[in-house]
Amino acid sequence: MRKNIVAGNWKMNNDLKATKKLVKQIRKSIKKTDLKGTRVIVAPTFVNLITAVKGSKKSKLEVAAQNMHQANNGAFTGEVSAEMLKSVGVKTVILGHSERRAYFGETDALLAEKVNTALAHKLEVIFCFGEELADRKAGKEEAVVESQIKNALFHLEANAYKNIVLAYEPVWAIGTGETASPEQAQDMHAFIRKTLADTYGSEIADSISILYGGSVKPANAKEIFGKPDVDGGLIGGASLNANDFHAIVTAF
Ligand code: PGA
Numbered sequence: 646m647r648k649n650i651v652a653g654n655w656k657m658n659n660d661l662k663a664t665k666k667l668v669k670q671i672r673k674s675i676k677k678t679d680l681k682g683t684r685v686i687v688a689p690t691f692v693n694l695i696t697a698v699k700g701s702k703k704s705k706l707e708v709a710a711q712n713m714h715q716a717n718n719g720a721f722t723g724e725v726s727a728e729m730l731k732s733v734g735v736k737t738v739i740l741g742h743s744e745r746r747a748y749f750g751e752t753d754a755l756l757a758e759k760v761n762t763a764l765a766h767k768l769e770v771i772f773c774f775g776e777e778l779a780d781r782k783a784g785k786e787e788a789v790v791e792s793q794i795k796n797a798l799f800h801l802e803a804n805a806y807k808n809i810v811l812a813y814e815p816v817w818a819i820g821t822g823e824t825a826s827p828e829q830a831q832d833m834h835a836f837i838r839k840t841l842a843d844t845y846g847s848e849i850a851d852s853i854s855i856l857y858g859g860s861v862k863p864a865n866a867k868e869i870f871g872k873p874d875v876d877g878g879l880i881g882g883a884s885l886n887a888n889d890f891h892a893i894v895t896a897f
């Protein structure tokens with residue numbers, strides 16, 4: 646059965662000292678909590694992954710990377726490979742975040758390659774996608790989401806999905822303070838699950854965790870996570886504060 650997940654995407658925030666501190670705070674707060682099976686993940690920037698992995702040892706806190714390169718190794722100055730992530734104890738990678746798509750030109754085709762590489766190295770993938778405001782205004786949000794998922798993932802065999810988590814993040818809700826309503830999130834998540842079921846069958850579709858991302862805060866997490874097809878959240882801004890993050894982790 647699918648798991649509830651709360652993942653903090655720290656983006657380009659938190660230096661070494663701040664990473665140590667926040668990891669320690671989160672570790673401490675989840676130790677005292679009945680997580681009811683909820684997985685808790687943080688994704689610091691590359692240079693602080695080792696510190697975060699060390700700081701979360703022997704705790705329930707997991708560490709993910711925010712990105713990786715599609716090639717196994719080679720002359721790609723400034724890039725980080727799947728093997729490198731594995732070698733420092735990272736088991737999960739976020740791919741396809743809208744900021745990577747918008748600012749770094751990541752396309753569906755490139756993301757399909759990255760997904761393949763990550764899975765080949767036995768990394769779990771948190772795959773992000775979501776429509777822009779103009780798409781939603783034009784009533785095209787389902788078509789956009791469907792094509793993003795199909796283009797990057799639907800070449801995969803069914804058994805690959807045990808290592809994939811989906812994160813629906815409407816671009817208009819990321820970092821804007823504007824959240825999709827719980828109903829909008831539920832409608833889209835149900836659509837995503839149906840799209841998966843149509844191709845891979847309901848067993849796969851029902852077993853995959855689908856996270857919502859976009860201005861999730863302590864004040865709205867409970868309502869959003871309360872929807873049947875929402876299995877947690879990918880949290881940006883609110884994941885930088887230990888108390889806010891903990892309130893979201895315990896919102897189920
Ligand atoms: P936000 O970011 O929570 O700050 O809106 C979410 C994300 O980008 O994953």
